[in-house]
Amino acid sequence: xxxxxxxxxxxxxxxxxxxxxxxxxxxxxxxxxxxxxxxxxxxxxxxxxxxxxxxxxxxxxxxxxxxxxxxxxxxxxxxxxxxxxxxxxxxxxxxxxxxxxxxxxxxxxxxxxxxxxxxxxxxxxxxxxxxxxxxxxxxxxxxxxxxxxxxxxxxxxxxxxxxxxxxxxxxxxxxxxxxxxxxxxxxxxxxxxxxxxxxxxxxxxxxxxxxxxxxxxxxxxxxxxxxxxxxxxxxxxxxxxxxxxxxxxxxxxxxxxxxxxxxxxxxxxxxxxxxxxxxxxxxxxxxxxxxxxxxxxxxxxxxxxxxxxxxxxxxxx
Numbered sequence: 147x148x149x150x151x152x153x154x155x156x157x158x159x160x161x162x163x164x165x166x167x168x169x170x171x172x173x174x175x176x177x178x179x180x181x182x183x184x185x186x187x188x189x190x191x192x193x194x195x196x197x198x199x200x201x202x203x204x205x206x207x208x209x210x211x212x213x214x215x216x217x218x219x220x221x222x223x224x225x226x227x228x229x230x231x232x233x234x235x236x237x238x239x240x241x242x243x244x245x246x247x248x249x250x251x252x253x254x255x256x257x258x259x260x261x262x263x264x265x266x267x268x269x270x271x272x273x274x275x276x277x278x279x280x281x282x283x284x285x286x287x288x289x290x291x292x293x294x295x296x297x298x299x300x301x302x303x304x305x306x307x308x309x310x311x312x313x314x315x316x317x318x319x320x321x322x323x324x325x326x327x328x329x330x331x332x333x334x335x336x337x338x339x340x341x342x343x344x345x346x347x348x349x350x351x352x353x354x355x356x357x358x359x360x361x362x363x364x365x366x367x368x369x370x371x372x373x374x375x376x377x378x379x380x381x382x383x384x385x386x387x388x389x390x391x392x393x394x395x396x397x398x399x400x401x402x403x404x405x406x407x408x409x410x411x412x413x414x415x416x417x418x419x420x421x422x423x424x425x426x427x428x429x430x431x432x433x434x435x436x437x438x439x440x441x442x443x444x445x446x447x448x449x450x451x452x453x454x455x456x457x458x459x460x461x462x463x
Contacts, residue, residue, distance in 0.1 A: 148373055149285055149344040156288050158457065159331050159338025160219035161430030162212035163423050165197035166307065166325035175314060182313040188322050192392055196314055196418040197324040199307045205235055206257055209305040209327035213258065216301050216329040223331070224298035226269040227287050228255045229279035231306045231421040231447075236273050254305065277388060278445035279304055279422035281453030285344055287332035299333020304422045314418075319448070321390050326420040328427070338433065339441060339457035345370040346453045354450040356394050364401045366454045367442055374456060376440065384408040385442040386428045389419040395444070429457075437461040
C-alpha cells in the first residue's frame, strides 16, 4: 500500500522520548532471569545493555514526560494517536475482582489524557502493527490532516514496557528490547521533516526469511521513490533502521547502490531495541537543518509488518 502526500504539506516534528530508569547489562539480565537466549548470542549481534522500568515507575509515568514536552510545541492538538507493541501495554492494571465494567476499563490513552487534563480530545489506539508502529501512526495522523479543514497538529504517542517476569529478548530472532515511551507531532506547520510518502506491507505469517525482508525493503523504497519522482542514486539520503538485524539492513544499504547514503543504526549497543521509538530517537538526533535532505525510515514488526516512509528535512528543527 502506497500513500502519497503531494496535495497538502504534512510535517513531523517535536520528537521526544524516555526510557526506563533501570540500566542493565547482559550479565545482570541473565542473573535476574530476564533472558531466554544466551549472552554470547546477543553480544554477537551487537547488544550489551537495555533499560527497564524501576519499582517506582509505570508505563504511565514513563510516558508523561515525552508527551508533556510534545505538548509544549503543540499546546492545542486536534487529537491523539496511540500505539503499543504489546497488547498488555494498552490496558493498565485493574482489580480482577472488580465487577463494574466501567471501573475495569483502564485503557492507557484515557488514563494518560485524564492525567494531563486533556480528556476532551478525540483519541485512537492500535497495537496490531507492533514495532512498525511509527509508520502506522504517520499514516493515521496524516489522514487526519489530508482530509480535514483542521489546521492543528495531532500528537502521536508510543509506549511499551515488558510485563513483569517476561524476558526482554527473543530466542530465534535474537532481539533485545527496552522499556520506552515517545511522542511526536504530525501537523501542517513547516518544521522538522516533511512527510512525502509511505509504503506499507503486511503478512500474517509468523516467520519470514531474512532474504525476503531484504528484497522487499529495497523494492518498497525504490517503488516509493519512483512514485514521488525521486532519483535515489543522486540524492543525499539517510536511512534509519530499527535496532535489530544489523546484517540484514547492511545488505539493504548495499543493494540501493548510492555512495551518498548515511546508514543509521543508532544506539543498539547501549539501549537495545526500543520498538517503534527507535525511529523517534534517530530522527530527533539526525536533524541538521539540511533543507531538502531525504530521510528514509524503515520499520519492521514481528511476522512481517514492513513499512518505509520518505521524509524531506526542513531548515527548522
